[in-house]
Amino acid sequence: MSTKVAIINVKDYENTPDAVVAGIKLIEDDLKFDFLKAKKILIKPNLLSANKKACTQPSIVEGVINYLKQFGVSMDHVIVGDSPGQLKISASKVAKEIGLFEICEKEGVKIVNFEDGTPINGEIKGAIRMNEFYVAKAVYDCDILINIPKLKTHAETTITGAIKNYWGIIPGGQKAKLHLLGKSAEKFGEVLADNFSWIVNNKPRRLIVYDLQKIMQGPKGPGAGKMVDWNLILAGTDELAVDVVALEIGKYNAKFVPHLKNAKERELGIGNLEDIEIVGMTLEDAKKQVPKFKVPGKFITRMASFFSGRTFYKVAKKIPKLNEKDCEKCGQCAEICPADAINFEAKHYPRFIRKKCIACLCCMEMCPQHAIEVKSRGIGGLFHSY
Numbered sequence: 001m002s003t004k005v006a007i008i009n010v011k012d013y014e015n016t017p018d019a020v021v022a023g024i025k026l027i028e029d030d031l032k033f034d035f036l037k038a039k040k041i042l043i044k045p046n047l048l049s050a051n052k053k054a055c056t057q058p059s060i061v062e063g064v065i066n067y068l069k070q071f072g073v074s075m076d077h078v079i080v081g082d083s084p085g086q087l088k089i090s091a092s093k094v095a096k097e098i099g100l101f102e103i104c105e106k107e108g109v110k111i112v113n114f115e116d117g118t119p120i121n122g123e124i125k126g127a128i129r130m131n132e133f134y135v136a137k138a139v140y141d142c143d144i145l146i147n148i149p150k151l152k153t154h155a156e157t158t159i160t161g162a163i164k165n166y167w168g169i170i171p172g173g174q175k176a177k178l179h180l181l182g183k184s185a186e187k188f189g190e191v192l193a194d195n196f197s198w199i200v201n202n203k204p205r206r207l208i209v210y211d212l213q214k215i216m217q218g219p220k221g222p223g224a225g226k227m228v229d230w231n232l233i234l235a236g237t238d239e240l241a242v243d244v245v246a247l248e249i250g251k252y253n254a255k256f257v258p259h260l261k262n263a264k265e266r267e268l269g270i271g272n273l274e275d276i277e278i279v280g281m282t283l284e285d286a287k288k289q290v291p292k293f294k295v296p297g298k299f300i301t302r303m304a305s306f307f308s309g310r311t312f313y314k315v316a317k318k319i320p321k322l323n324e325k326d327c328e329k330c331g332q333c334a335e336i337c338p339a340d341a342i343n344f345e346a347k348h349y350p351r352f353i354r355k356k357c358i359a360c361l362c363c364m365e366m367c368p369q370h371a372i373e374v375k376s377r378g379i380g381g382l383f384h385s386y
Contacts, residue, residue, distance in 0.1 A: 020063025
């Protein structure tokens with residue numbers, strides 16, 4: 001088996017939407033479905049929070065809409081949706097904050113909140129850890145799914161990208177609770193692969209347009225990391241393949257990312273570079289154009305991908321650390337914690353209960369003030385029972 005991945009240099013085009021259209025056209029042969037026959041096309045960007053840097057760029061979504069319009073698709077059949085991680089924040093609110101709402105309104109495209117409506121029970125055949133879950137009705141009902149991820153580092157999962165972006169199909173606080181199924185990076189990687197396997201088995205008509213124009217890296221990803229210009233866009237139909245290519249461009253090996261490693265082992269996509277046909281810009285030219293992708297805790301992450309023993313986990317386990325000068329004592333971290341590992345009293349700083357912490361780092365990811373950092377326990381972890 002093989003698949004195509006288009007690499008587009010945005011600087012070669014007049015604007016970002018034009019670059020997106022060009023990228024999709026390069027892989028049209030791999031689109032084994034007809035957009036015009038679809039009753040509902042769902043565009044799923046990454047709308048993590050009301051922080052434009054942490055989200056898919058609106059111009060990428062605009063490019064996808066332009067392509068569909070050129071194809072002759074009626075915008076009555078197109079919706080944009082997501083389930084943000086922050087509590088009490090909807091996709092439509094995030095869209096308004098980052099400038100996406102205006103684009104959708106102008107084109108007549110409806111923005112849906114995945115929390116609206118009754119979620120649908122989804123059984124996952126062959127799952128390792130997550131046998132069933134609840135999926136947003138908009139996802140369950142769509143005929144074609146267009147995934148628009150943004151490449152960012154992630155303190156728990158190493159990266160968030162094409163496969164990880166589907167974690168947002170789970171509405172509301174369920175996402176945080178499901179972290180309890182995988183209490184280490186390796187195990188949570190299996191949970192993410194379970195989630196992705198539902199997509200593979202139930203949503204065969206998919207297109208991925210990958211936002212690599214401005215990537216986020218460093219230890220504060222995926223919410224407040226350092227932004228770096230790559231000026232690239234990828235297009236393809238295989239999420240594992242585009243994740244692998246994105247990391248190869250950044251000189252980072254995908255085998256060190258637990259959920260990508262697991263997805264490849266389960267044959268949920270194409271994970272070997274030799275089986276991926278690169279079209280558009282060459283892989284070597286793309287690698288020359290961008291700096292190395294700086295993934296936090298590279299040594300620990302790599303070691304953890306090979307070792308899963310309890311002793312090593314004690315050392316490698318990542319824990320949240322509060323930066324009090326940035327904390328506004330809002331309590332959102334305690335609300336979202338799936339393990340009830342944060343005590344909070346009004347007007348006081350949150351207190352972390354280390355013995356209950358499962359290292360999901362939802363608190364860090366969702367903190368509105370980015371006041372929570374992450375660190376590895378290091379050798380001192382050998383002397384703790386948790």
